[in-house]
Amino acid sequence: MSKLPTLQDVADAAGVSYATADRVLNARGNVAAKSAAKVRKAIETLGYVRDRNAANLSRRRRMAFRLLLPDSAGGFFETIRAAIDRQKPLRAAQRIQLEIASYTGFDPVALVREIDACDPAEIDGVAVVATDAPEVTRALVELRGRGVPVVTLVSDTDPAARAAYVGMDNVAAGRAAARLLGLFQAGRRGAILPVLGDAKSRDHADRLAGFREVVVRDFPHLSVLDPVESQDDPTRVETLVTAALRSDPPAAIYSIGAGNRGLVSALQHVPVRPRIVVHELGAVSRQALERDLIDAVIDQNPAVEVAEALDLLTRLADGTAQPALPADLTPRIYLRDNLPELSGDAP
Amino acid sequence: MSKLPTLQDVADAAGVSYATADRVLNARGNVAAKSAAKVRKAIETLGYVRDRNAANLSRRRRMAFRLLLPDSAGGFFETIRAAIDRQKPLRAAQRIQLEIASYTGFDPVALVREIDACDPAEIDGVAVVATDAPEVTRALVELRGRGVPVVTLVSDTDPAARAAYVGMDNVAAGRAAARLLGLFQAGRRGAILPVLGDAKSRDHADRLAGFREVVVRDFPHLSVLDPVESQDDPTRVETLVTAALRSDPPAAIYSIGAGNRGLVSALQHVPVRPRIVVHELGAVSRQALERDLIDAVIDQNPAVEVAEALDLLTRLADGTAQPALPADLTPRIYLRDNLPELSGDAP
DNA sequence: CCGAAAATGATTGACGTCGATCATTCTGTC
């Protein structure tokens, strides 16, 4: 009770030397099966857990992770950037260095350049907001071939190009949005207008697919209008939504991409507004919720995703199976009543 | 870039000895203001961060935290217990020991006994699911007086009795439930039946208050029926709900406490059910969502709460301001579409 | 300018693990 067992205790209990216990623990080989069994049993009965503090210290392991993000100013990726910055002191204390590298636009060529610039001698892991262009996949596969662990963040690509995807299930998010808006209609007929950012973007397409699926299956009395495309430009969003509200107002709007600012502007002076669900909790959507201009926000919680990606990279780079808690990356639903407190982020 | 600075580097940069830098860093006193300033500036410019691995190792700090939970079998506290168990390996690697102590029922006397049993020589921190009985407050204040950090978990008590409360804002949860059910009615008139566990329980009372507040303010066309009380007993819940559905079916039900199993039973064969929001995502409520017997679940995410409570205790016991990330303890809203994956918990 | 108190420097042995090296003992084979 009073003292946690050390590896020396394990060795003693197993009746072997520290060296042998160490060989078993770190799978160094050259250990008789019988000895290995004794050690493992001792570990089991003593409840030995390797002291990560001492281990990391000794290993003199300092890791450097590079995070590749699109350089889009403002909006969602600004939030991601802020989340990364807030992780820095915490990770520094764990001797993990974080570097952010930006690539212009969502340009695959620029991204590939950044990927190729990752030197395995310096970088122990890469988290990348990917696009699924084939050249990006190629570059990532090559990077992994050089022994650098890769995870995709927020936006996925070919599974062969990464060890894991850390991000929201966008299909599920679309489904949830559909259920919310469906229930909000309470059985009445009506049409829902999806406002898309970019139909070619994987996340947006997934959300729309999930949305359609649930409306068709569970709310057949509702119809999904042809989505309008905004290219994530607030001005275009405002124009499109204003036009839609003027001609034949839909019963609800599902805003799938960015550009919430434009949406809010369009709603500002509408006498009776449709039910509205948007994505990403930022300053704009938050305020819109509080002012009752929209009904719900679906958020992917960038801070949690960044933390999870870094934990994952640490485990990958480390090789050893470290204890970890499963993170909940489920789409979160915010109403004006369950908003988290502000904490200096939110662009 | 290549190497994180050590305290020796800081000392060199500041032009003082390691000893002096150490005295500044650990506030040991006997340092001239001028030297302290130099050291602090060096820390700043070098971006020095104390290596927690080495620090903890050297300090040979092993902490033991005790968690005091009601022994109620099954249901919510079983989930909490599971969350704690899942934290054990992770915390063990951080040389933190977790002990669970159960007290029978919600009996204040039993709880006080457990609180008094915490020996400051052995226990470095206590997380307690409190009740706000005055004798409990007294016992906790006394425990804190003996130098043991205390946080309340899930259920709060007098602020003087704990350093912090880690748990959901129950008023906000009630508000969110009201907004969901309000929107689900889409402007129609109707009555909502609150199914309460125990009116004297602080959490339940808070939820009901938040609920009422939003219905009255934002959905005046809806009425809140007199709550029925189930004492968190599934059988009673089933009886009460069945009776309510038979006589004058409400438009919606807000289940505030435990006993979801009884609620689901009562709903099993109802031709057209009211809109329903319940609390706590467990096996029963999860399945009910999937089978479309209820519409939404409001959850406080026990795993996150436990993790946050332990982090907080660690920081309190440690004294030093360690870097930490703010946890989101907001009430979470789950529909059948955004359920997290199962992970061996959920009673 | 003397003496006491304050400030600083220098050094040391943990803490538990890692990654070595080197010596010794135990296998099984021919």
Place this chain on the structure above:
DNA sequence: GACAGAATGATCGACGTCAATCATTTTCGG
């Protein structure tokens, strides 16, 4: 039973910090 090869034991110096101790220097009031 000799010998290679495998298995084991023993030990060492990091890693960066902490909590000491002791010696030396600086500061400052009287």
